Amino acid sequence: SAVISQKPSRDICQRGTSLTIQCQVDSQVTMMFWYRQQPGQSLTLIATANQGSEATYESGFVIDKFPISRPNLTFSTLTVSNMSPEDSSIYLCSVHRIETGELFFGEGSRLTVL
Amino acid sequence: LAKTTQPISMDSYEGQEVNITCSHNNIATNDYITWYQQFPSQGPRFIIQGYKTKVTNEVASLFIPADRKSSTLSLPRVSLSDTAVYYCLVGDINSGGYQKVTFGTGTKLQVIP
Numbered sequence: 001s002a003v004i005s006q007k008p009s010r011d012i013c014q015r016g017t018s019l020t021i022q023c024q025v026d027s028q029v030t031m032m033f034w035y036r037q038q039p040g041q042s043l044t045l046i047a048t049a050n051q052g053s054e055a056t057y058e059s060g061f062v063i064d065k066f067p068i069s070r071p072n073l074t075f076s077t078l079t080v081s082n083m084s085p086e087d088s089s090i091y092l093c094s095v096h097r098i099e100t101g102e103l104f105f106g107e108g109s110r111l112t113v114l
Numbered sequence: 115l116a117k118t119t120q121p122i123s124m125d126s127y128e129g130q131e132v133n134i135t136c137s138h139n140n141i142a143t144n145d146y147i148t149w150y151q152q153f154p155s156q157g158p159r160f161i162i163q164g165y166k167t168k169v170t171n172e173v174a175s176l177f178i179p180a181d182r183k184s185s186t187l188s189l190p191r192v193s194l195s196d197t198a199v200y201y202c203l204v205g206d207i208n209s210g211g212y213q214k215v216t217f218g219t220g221t222k223l224q225v226i227p
Contacts, residue, residue: 042217101205102160103150107156
């Protein structure tokens with residue numbers, strides 16, 4: 001299994017500011033994924049973060065709004081930029097265990113934008 | 115990627131067996147079926163995975179018919195702690211593309227005392 005730690009677990013932010021969410025994994029992984037889960041909704045993939053290359057964003061998500069860093073094989077950050085109340089969501093970091101296809105998730109970072 | 119369809123919600127009394135069915139009519143030959151459980155304020159957690167027939171672990175059973183166009187997650191003797199959202203995911207776990215599976219709506223299971 002993989003243990004994933006996210007920081008912060010929750011935050012309340014003002015409109016127009018930016019927040020960076022950190023994701024730390026206890027083992028080296030090739031791909032890390034960032035999901036968004038809006039209140040009462042399912043999970044939506046934002047982007048795939050590969051070490052040593054730019055993140056790959058899904059339709060509807062852009063780098064200017066959600067810049068991602070992946071400096072090494074155990075760490076990634078997601079920044080939510082120029083936040084608005086519509087960005088209020090839970091943001092989840094995930095890794096993929098290639099051998100089994102299993103996805104491991106962090107506890108999530110609950111973001112509230114006022 | 116195969117799209118999945120599940121009931122939005124289900125209720126069950128404690129101690130009963132719960133069966134949640136997922137439809138995936140467009141499943142591809144190399145696709146596996148995986149179920150996840152999500153409690154409030156937590157990330158989803160892997161429950162069980164299968165390709166065909168029946169798979170059983172300490173938590174659940176997964177039944178997959180021969181045509182693989184659907185699957186059923188079976189939770190034996192549910193308790194209040196099984197109240198959660200259950201997601202059915204379909205994808206090719208060996209291609210490197212499995213991680214881009216689409217999470218469907220999930221099934222919100224409410225266990226009643």
